[in-house]
Amino acid sequence: MAVRKVITLNDERLRQKAKKVKQFTPALKQLAEDMLETMRANQGVGLAGPQIGVMQRIFVAEIPASRSGTDEPHPQSGTSYILINPEIIQSADVLVEGREGCLSIPTWYGLVERPEWVEVRAQDLNGKKIKLKVDDLLARIFQHELDHLNGVLFIDHIKDREKLWQVLPEEETKEMTETAV
Numbered sequence: 001m002a003v004r005k006v007i008t009l010n011d012e013r014l015r016q017k018a019k020k021v022k023q024f025t026p027a028l029k030q031l032a033e034d035m036l037e038t039m040r041a042n043q044g045v046g047l048a049g050p051q052i053g054v055m056q057r058i059f060v061a062e063i064p065a066s067r068s069g070t071d072e073p074h075p076q077s078g079t080s081y082i083l084i085n086p087e088i089i090q091s092a093d094v095l096v097e098g099r100e101g102c103l104s105i106p107t108w109y110g111l112v113e114r115p116e117w118v119e120v121r122a123q124d125l126n127g128k129k130i131k132l133k134v135d136d137l138l139a140r141i142f143q144h145e146l147d148h149l150n151g152v153l154f155i156d157h158i159k160d161r162e163k164l165w166q167v168l169p170e171e172e173t174k175e176m177t178e179t180a181v
């Protein structure tokens with residue numbers, strides 16, 4: 001396994017559309033492992049292929065089970081997800097606003113409105129079709145990562161400049177970094 005370099009805003013690849021995965025090879029499994037390791041090394045809760053310069057439709061997500069301090073673990077924590085060729089097939093009419101950050105836009109956070117749940121169709125590492133319905137934080141992460149596969153960033157959803165702010169590393173709390181995807 002290897003931690004890959006996360007590319008940032010100035011890299012054009014973040015604005016390109018990723019290509020469908022067609023071959024379910026050992027190399028794809030290796031890529032997924034590297035993505036999980038890279039996400040964890042950066043205290044992220046999600047990571048999409050383009051963020052490490054891999055222009056394929058794959059993302060990983062995981063809310064850590066344990067946090068420092070006395071916080072209760074998030075109810076959706078402890079499961080790691082690897083989604084290949086994901087598509088949203090249904091989503092809630094109700095939008096909810098929540099805080100987001102992005103490993104590719106370090107130190108910036110914003111409030112983004114998104115459907116409160118989504119149903120996603122995807123493939124697993126063996127190419128098997130899977131369907132998942134997620135809500136709350138996972139729904140937000142999945143939508144953020146799916147955007148990355150289409151060259152869209154969370155800042156694109158923010159029209160009101162007051163809903164976007166910068167937190168310098170020394171002011172960052174654990175809670176804030178946990179919303180970075």
Ligand SMILES: [Zn+2]
Pocket residue numbers: 101102103104144148181
């Ligand atoms: Zn991101």
